[in-house]
């Protein structure tokens with residue numbers, strides 16, 4: 546496959562170019578994970594999302610090498626788990642991620658969840674240092690609400706290019722999105738098909754039928770059409786192609802509004818971690 550990551554639609558944030566579509570790998574392990582990463586890259590995906598907590602970085606790295614795509618053409622994200630947020634622990638955790646992946650550096654290193662037990666400036670300082678030390682080309686955060694985004698920007702000496710949060714048609718993340726945009730950050734939607742639920746949604750299916758697309762494709766299109774990065778996960782090869790075929794149609798304004806109306810307060814699928822339920 547000769548496509549480079551620049552041929553996949555991307556968002557720009559503080560100099561980073563993040564492909565709008567990536568493969569999520571939570572819960573994919575071993576051979577299945579390696580196969581899905583390899584197949585996704587063969588199909589043209591140029592963005593892979595993993596985390597030290599997923600226990601699959603080695604398998605992701607094997608998939609990268611098996612695909613034979615140039616390392617420079619793939620945007621690789623991983624995340625540091627909050628138990629490694631102390632300045633004394635953070636650099637080793639980052640080094641271990643890169644080592645397990647079998648790469649020299651990652652394109653994006655995120656703080657996986659806020660950890661109120663460790664001062665944020667300490668962790669953000671450690672994150673900036675691993676970037677300066679060359680382990681990460683870009684840095685960012687995940688599961689940060691508006692107040693935490695502001696606090697992280699106050700603490701950082703390097704641009705934070707991304708906030709990765711739960712986002713799908715059932716969850717209104719407009720406040721977090723506005724805060725990201727204010728700081729020039731990309732927002733990445735995790736669980737972008739609501740962990741499969743959007744695939745069975747009647748409203749999304751009806752809208753999709755008008756475009757000869759599935760409900761899951763409508764869920765993903767709804768997000769990328771707002772320049773929100775999506776990282777759907779699948780363990781099924783056929784769905785890789787389905788989830789990637791979202792750049793050849795557009796939703797009309799009325800359809801976007803109808804999908805927005807599916808969101809309600811409290812529709813979060815992933816519970817807040819580390820004792821931080823105060824989202825907004």
Ligand SMILES: NC(=O)c1ccc[n+]([C@@H]2O[C@H](COP(=O)([O-])OP(=O)(O)OC[C@H]3O[C@@H](n4cnc5c(N)ncnc54)[C@H](OP(=O)(O)O)[C@@H]3O)[C@@H](O)[C@H]2O)c1
Pocket residue numbers: 568569570571572594595657687688709710734735736737738739740741742744745761762776777778779780781784787788815
């Ligand atoms: N930063 C964080 O705290 C955080 C938290 C959660 C997730 N994430 C990241 O975001 C990624 C995606 O989120 P997610 O895994 O929670 O959920 P998701 O991508 O919204 O949904 C995955 C589920 O949807 C099914 N699915 C995939 N494609 C489908 C399609 N076209 N039609 C119908 N069903 C489909 C999959 O089943 P099959 O395998 O059977 O296809 C799987 O059960 C994760 O893998 C991970 O990389 C990050």
